[in-house]
Amino acid sequence: DAKTTQPNSMESNEEEPVHLPCNHSTISGTDYIHWYRQLPSQGPEYVIHGLTSNVNNRMASLAIAEDRKSSTLILHRATLRDAAVYYCIHPTNQFYFGTGTSLTVIP
Amino acid sequence: DGGITQSPKYLFRKEGQNVTLSCEQNLNHDAMYWYRQDPGQGLRLIYYSQIVNDFQKGDIAEGYSVSREKKESFPLTVTSAQKNPTAFYLCASSIPGTGAAGSYNEQFFGPGTRLTVL
Numbered sequence: 001d002a003k004t005t006q007p008n009s010m011e012s013n014e015e016e017p018v019h020l021p022c023n024h025s026t027i028s029g030t031d032y033i034h035w036y037r038q039l040p041s042q043g044p045e046y047v048i049h050g051l052t053s054n055v056n057n058r059m060a061s062l063a064i065a066e067d068r069k070s071s072t073l074i075l076h077r078a079t080l081r082d083a084a085v086y087y088c089i090h091p092t093n094q095f096y097f098g099t100g101t102s103l104t105v106i107p
Numbered sequence: 108d109g110g111i112t113q114s115p116k117y118l119f120r121k122e123g124q125n126v127t128l129s130c131e132q133n134l135n136h137d138a139m140y141w142y143r144q145d146p147g148q149g150l151r152l153i154y155y156s157q158i159v160n161d162f163q164k165g166d167i168a169e170g171y172s173v174s175r176e177k178k179e180s181f182p183l184t185v186t187s188a189q190k191n192p193t194a195f196y197l198c199a200s201s202i203p204g205t206g207a208a209g210s211y212n213e214q215f216f217g218p219g220t221r222l223t224v225l
Contacts, residue, residue, distance in 0.1 A: 021148070031213070034211075034213070036214075041195075041219070041221075042218055042219065043197050043198075043199070043216030043217050043218055043219050044150070044197070044214075044216050045216065046213040046214070048213075049213075092213070093153040094211045094214070095140070095142075095150075095155070095165065095166075096149075097142070097149045097150035098149040099147070099148060099149045100149065
């Protein structure tokens with residue numbers, strides 16, 4: 001079944017880095033991993049996506065394991081505005097947004 | 108300023124009434140989607156449309172109906188047949204299929220409509 005596994009919740013102190021893990025053991029060699037986040041009472045928004053090598057954009061970095069069975073979304077300095085649910089989307093099922101990881105940022 | 112809008116933000120209806128949720132986008136996207144989200148849960152796909160005048164059922168289509176007469180609009184009707192309609196409804200749009208590199212295209216979401224059936 002094309003699903004991902006993420007921890008239900010994580011906490012981080014403000015201005016510290018956060019590493020959000022995702023397992024996607026059924027991924028194939030040409031499948032991209034996408035990450036979205038959902039702020040409270042809002043629709044999800046795209047964060048980043050990647051295939052093999054690490055990816056960076058203005059919002060976050062994505063580190064993909066060499067065997068591609070897992071990836072980690074990295075927020076380099078967590079802010080209070082980063083408190084959200086983060087979804088790792090399996091590439092073969094773009095419509096599956098599971099429960100994600102709820103990130104709490106502590107001031 | 109391109110985007111996707113949903114209205115209203117909050118909607119209250121009496122049990123047994125049909126209600127239509129609006130979704131409009133000016134991103135020139137061919138594909139549009141409707142999701143339902145219950146408290147503390149992920150998103151579940153209700154219906155999707157890859158092109159005007161065509162749409163397909165998602166995982167939880169029972170009790171819902173849609174139309175796609177215009178590229179910009181994809182209204183969702185919650186019918187009285189939906190047993191538990193109270194939820195947060197999200198509309199999204201995208202360029203259909205995958206991009207040149209093989210990655211499927213990003214979905215752009217609206218702000219959502221919170222429907223409460225009394």
